[in-house]
Amino acid sequence: MSDIPGGPMANRPVHFIWLLDCSYSMQGEKIGQLNYAIREAVPEMRSVAQDNPAAQLLLRTMTFSTTARWHHQDPVPVENFTWQDVQVDGMTNLGEALQMVARELDTPPMPQRALKPVLALVSDGVPTDDWKTGLRAVDATPWGRKAVRVAIAIGADADRTVLQEFLGNPELQPLDANSPKQLAAAIRWASTAAVKAASQMVAGATDPLAKQQAYAPPVLDDDDDDVW
């Protein structure tokens, strides 16, 4: 029995979905860097969730290559989230992935009450299927329209137009990750700033990721000694 009256503060879920490109072009160092970056970001996601008692952060991961599949099918509370490395295979079927995400953004399976969901797309290439139909399916759901979106372009050959269109807001820019350090910073920023944007509204910003400078990611001096 508690020494003070009242139970825990009421909260609302934040559904956070990672959409990860696992096509062949990610083979080698890139996929290793991605796995590492997400693993690194998990403690920070826990910390940002811990700092916000009015939100309950639930994570899911979808990978897309020749097919799209849920890496974590059911939403996992961030406290229990563990990362299993993703592997590469095949094509870049982003459209199929978006279709599957759209199905999860209807009510149900979404609850009656939630905070804005977060869709975080990480890709290095050009989609090989009908991604526009998939994107329209996401936009057609009420939760998909409200979602906070972040996009990370891995490598110089990433199709930034697709990512830009996914963001759906000319004021938002995909984040460029041209080095492991940049990728880690971008993933870390996406995992924390997007959760804050979904759960802690700041007045005066129509799109918190666009206008709220406080959430802008750190610009790095890319002075690490990687060999290219």
Place this chain on the structure above:
Amino acid sequence: MSGMLDSGTLLTTDSGLRVEVFDLLGAGGQGEVYRVRTSAGYQALKWYYPACATPAQEAIVRQLVGRGFADDRFLWPLDFVADARGGFGYLMDIRPDRFKGLPMLFRRQLRTSPRALLKACLYTVEAYQALHSRGIAYRDISWGNIFFDPDTGDVLVCDNDNAVVEGDSTGISGTMEFMAPELVRGDPGVAPGTQSDLHSLSVLLFMLLMNHHPLKGRRELAIHCLDEAAERKLYGKQPLFVFDPQDQSNAPDPTEQATVLATWAAAPDSLRALFTKNFTAGLHDPTTRVRESQWRDTLRAVLDAVVECARCGKQNMTEPRAADPGTCWSCGSTLVLPPRLVLTTPPPRTEHHILLHRSSRVQAHHLDPEPARHDYGDGTLVALLTEHPQKPGRFGLANRSASPWTGTRADGSTQRIDPGQTVPLRSGLELDFGGARAVVRSK
């Protein structure tokens, strides 16, 4: 975890102190905080994200450093630090471990007590009052920048780098749920300042004591996606207190919002009255908001009126000076009022009613008609209710001050109580604490 600054980075503060970055402690909305080594030992360095390292922010930080604010309730910017590439930040002390974040309290993940919570509220009020009385507006009061000790109620205000001199229009807009409605709406000519701080302070106090947001009732439950537009409506365009006596359309839902119903039921009338005033008239007319001095007077009176339930031992807030203490919030038993010490300060006379539970304390601030600050620590202890070491069940007031008291019994005879001595509690016993006078009353 890696941040903007690498471990081992050497920086020099404006005052010439050498600083070596040790590790990253955490990240916030505006920047990162590092543990750094200096000749004075470990300190903390806040370093702004490039997007936040603006000339305006630099001006605020420089002004705060220059102003200086030696007050143990604040982690104040102590020294300005810049690198050669346009980055900057400031040095401050490291937050001691005993101070916990409010999210742990809100999740009920730590043990505390109603007395500690009331003290935390009172200390919070006085901390912001200390700023406001110097003409500084904090402008970003929220659960994220106040920490408290769950045992003592001591508070520590962090992230003071948005505080500005009243009237300075340097803009941060703040977290919407803590912002005054006129700021959420963006009314023309309205800027964050001490008057809007009063709203944020009341929201924070409500959350500390009630574990809920004062404007989140049924209307919030009717919202599917709580996004900016929905929050703007809840907190700005159509704000309605969950316990508004004239309009019950935003009353808490008994199932989904049971916490606030339980905590409100356990709060005494005088506290409820202040919250009601602030979140009805005060929502629409900023000049009617509850001022820090009103919060302070009510909180300290309630603190003196906390009683333990005789059956289950849980602390209960009772209405100061009321004859009926009500029932225990935990076990439902009827509460029994203990004897009280009615203490009158020197002029301008203020009367305090201290209920005498098994470990009641009289503090220095009880004897002062206009104390600058309340302190419930051992350093300011004047008297402590103690049980007789050989005669269990017999209680007396131990003199823990440095000077003798004079006691006058009901029959008119007097006695001297030296520091360290204990005077037995008797109905009608009068005590002269050297200016302030007190009398023990059975009811």
